[in-house]
Amino acid sequence: MSEIQMIVILSLLGGALSVDATxxxxxxxxxxxxxxxxxxxxxxxxxxxxVVGSTLxxxxxGVLPVGAAPFPxxxxxxxxxxxxxxxxxxxxxxxxxxxxxxxxxxxxxxAVGQRVTSRVRRLNVRYSAIAExxxxxxxxxxxxxxxxxxxxxxxVTASLLVAALLSASLLLRFLGSFTVEGIFPTALWAAPxxxxxxxxxxxxxxxxxxxxxxxxxxLVLVVLL
Amino acid sequence: MAEHSDRxxxxxxxxxxxxxxxxxxxxxxxxxxxxxxxxxxxxFAMLPLLHRCGEDxxxxxxxxxxxxxxFNTNPTLASYVLGAAAAQExxxxxxxxxxxxxxxxxxxxxxxxxxxxxxxxxxxxxAVAVLLALGGIVWAPLVLLVIYNVPHLVLKTRGIGxxxxxxxxxxxxxxxxxxxxxxxxxxxxxxxxxxLILARVVAAGGAVEPWRVLAVVLFxxxxxxxxRARVPGTLVAFGGAVGGVVLLLAGLNGG
Numbered sequence: 304m305s306e307i308q309m310i311v312i313l314s315l316l317g318g319a320l321s322v323d324a325t326x327x328x329x330x331x332x333x334x335x336x337x338x339x340x341x342x343x344x345x346x347x348x349x350x351x352x353x354v355v356g357s358t359l360x361x362x363x364x365g366v367l368p369v370g371a372a373p374f375p376x377x378x379x380x381x382x383x384x385x386x387x388x389x390x391x392x393x394x395x396x397x398x399x400x401x402x403x404x405x406x407x408x409x410x411x412x413x414a415v416g417q418r419v420t421s422r423v424r425r426l427n428v429r430y431s432a433i434a435e436x437x438x439x440x441x442x443x444x445x446x447x448x449x450x451x452x453x454x455x456x457x458x459v460t461a462s463l464l465v466a467a468l469l470s471a472s473l474l475l476r477f478l479g480s481f482t483v484e485g486i487f488p489t490a491l492w493a494a495p496x497x498x499x500x501x502x503x504x505x506x507x508x509x510x511x512x513x514x515x516x517x518x519x520x521x522l523v524l525v526v527l528l
Numbered sequence: 529m530a531e532h533s534d535r536x537x538x539x540x541x542x543x544x545x546x547x548x549x550x551x552x553x554x555x556x557x558x559x560x561x562x563x564x565x566x567x568x569x570x571x572f573a574m575l576p577l578l579h580r581c582g583e584d585x586x587x588x589x590x591x592x593x594x595x596x597x598x599f600n601t602n603p604t605l606a607s608y609v610l611g612a613a614a615a616q617e618x619x620x621x622x623x624x625x626x627x628x629x630x631x632x633x634x635x636x637x638x639x640x641x642x643x644x645x646x647x648x649x650x651x652x653x654x655a656v657a658v659l660l661a662l663g664g665i666v667w668a669p670l671v672l673l674v675i676y677n678v679p680h681l682v683l684k685t686r687g688i689g690x691x692x693x694x695x696x697x698x699x700x701x702x703x704x705x706x707x708x709x710x711x712x713x714x715x716x717x718x719x720x721x722x723x724l725i726l727a728r729v730v731a732a733g734g735a736v737e738p739w740r741v742l743a744v745v746l747f748x749x750x751x752x753x754x755x756r757a758r759v760p761g762t763l764v765a766f767g768g769a770v771g772g773v774v775l776l777l778a779g780l781n782g783g
Contacts, residue, residue, distance in 0.1 A: 325557040325560055326555070326557060326558045326560075327554055327555050327557075327558055328554050329554075329557070329603055329604075329680075330673065330676075330677050330680070330681075331650070331653070331672060331673055331676050331677065332673075334650075334654065334669075334672060336654065336657055336658060336661065336668070336669050336672060337669040337672060337673065340661075340666075340668070340669040341669075349666055350664075350666075353661045353664075353666060353668065353669075354661070356661070356669070357658045357661045357662065358765075360654050360657070360658050361654075361658055361722075361725070362762065362764075362765040363762070364651045364654050364655065364722075365651065367642065367646050367647060368646060369602075369638075369642045369646060370565075370600060370638075371562060371565075375762060403769050406765070406769050407766055407769045407770070410762050410765055410766045410769070411766075413762065414762050424560055424561050424562055425561070425562065427559045427560060427561035427568075428561040428562060428563050428564075430559050430561070430568065431559055431561050431563065431564050431567060431568050431596075434559070434568050434571065434596060435593070435596050438571075438589060438592035438593050438596055439589055439593065440585065440589065441584075441585035441586070441587075441588035441589040441592065442588075443575055443578055443588070443592060446568060446571050446572050446575065446592065446596070447572070447575075449558075449559045449568045449572075450555055450558045450559060450568060450569070450572050452559070453558040453559035453560075453568070454555070454558050457558075495765050495768070496722070496725055496726050496729055496748075499651075499655070499722050499725070500722055500723075500726060500748075502651070503651045503655065503715060503718045503719050503722050509712065509716050510715055510716055510718075510719040511719070513716040513717070513719040513720040513723065514719040514720065514722055514723040514726075515723060516720055516723060517719065517720035517721060517722065517723020517724045517726075517727070518723035518724070518726050518727045519723075519727075520720075520723070520724065520727070521723060521724035521725070521726065521727025521728055521731070522727045522730070522731055524724075524727075
């Protein structure tokens with residue numbers, strides 16, 4: 304698969320999965336782990352997709368997309384992150400560096416996607432006005448049109464964002480000139496796990512005990528097995 | 529505005545109307561906007577009942593406009609509101625009653641649904657899936673989808689029927705101590721799963737190495753301090769990744 308093909312496919316994927324975040328279905332296809340895994344499978348790097356998707360999933364595990372609260376775009380993050388990691392891995396960069404760059408790109412993609420979502424929501428006010436205007440005439444077509452416009456807008460903006468970020472990431476290939484051996488997964492994982500620990504386990508005494516119990520059980524399992 | 533005297537009020541919702549509403553409820557947030565929030569999506573989901581207004585333009589206009597009013601609740605549990613509102617429409621209730629039902633249910637179901645689905649079930653599903661992914665299980669994302677979507681789709685499907693049959697009181701099944709217990713225990717299990725993940729990171733390679741523990745403690749302390757200072761989680765994770773890359777390029781290798 305050429306890089307242009309990868310960018311096109313991942314852009315369409317990111318756009319389609321981003322629709323799941325709020326506009327339609329909401330069956331969690333837009334979650335970073337799911338989006339990243341699908342992206343990884345498409346570009347032929349399923350393990351990379353799992354790893355990058357997992358780090359992003361942990362970072363945003365405590366995000367509550369309620370009401371008007373902004374939230375990162377997990378589908379954009381997963382598509383961009385895995386795309387970047389795959390490009391770098393294919394350029395001879397070490398796996399650890401590729402994962403790190405993928406994670407950082409995904410974080411950027413998610414944050415920028417969050418801003419784009421806010422813009423799209425402002426545009427949706429106009430679509431709502433179309434529906435209301437037609438409704439005054441007893442015409443339901445305005446409602447249907449608004450829904451269609453909302454879905455298309457979401458898909459197009461997310462796709463374009465993924466395409467732009469992935470295209471920019473091609474510049475990262477210069478990192479291939481670094482001949483670094485080995486990976487340092489602990490440092491890469493510590494921050495996302497810390498974020499997850501604070502979100503789920505750090506706010507309530509019961510949760511804290513369960514977190515500690517899980518940690519202790521995990522250490523025992525890892526050492527014994 | 530014409531009275532609803534010409535509106536078909538046969539009482540019960542048909543299976544086709546319920547199925548149509550259920551399918552359309554999946555697009556509840558398609559036009560989410562700051563002014564009306566889920567207003568367009570809610571109206572879209574109610575369209576299977578529009579035929580009951582016949583061809584009377586005033587009836588249709590009144591129906592559409594009262595369902596294009598401001599509305600926001602948890603998207604999964606919105607099905608209870610849809611069912612209750614649809615039952616009111618089918619029974620020929622006046623506009624004020626229909627709107628009152630919507631408003632009365634939106635807030636409590638919003639809080640209940642957000643706590644259960646976003647605040648508990650999604651983190652739990654995510655944590656379990658990440659734990660499996662760390663173990664190299666490539667179908668881990670499927671686990672996330674199943675854990676989340678079974679309750680999600682059951683509630684969504686059930687809501688229309690319960691709301692239609694029992695009206696506003698139908699949502700009571702979700703608003704009691706059972707829900708609070710479900711939220712607490714699901715979050716506790718999510719915390720346990722995150723603890724397992726933390727142990728997996730610390731003890732990667734089968735042994736608890738001092739330098740790995742030190743690295744985790746250091747990064748953890750920095751991340752915790754940043755979080756307490758209300759630095760966004762995205763920025764904290766980005767900083768951690770930058771730190772990791774710096775260490776990587778400085779030649780501090782690990783496995």
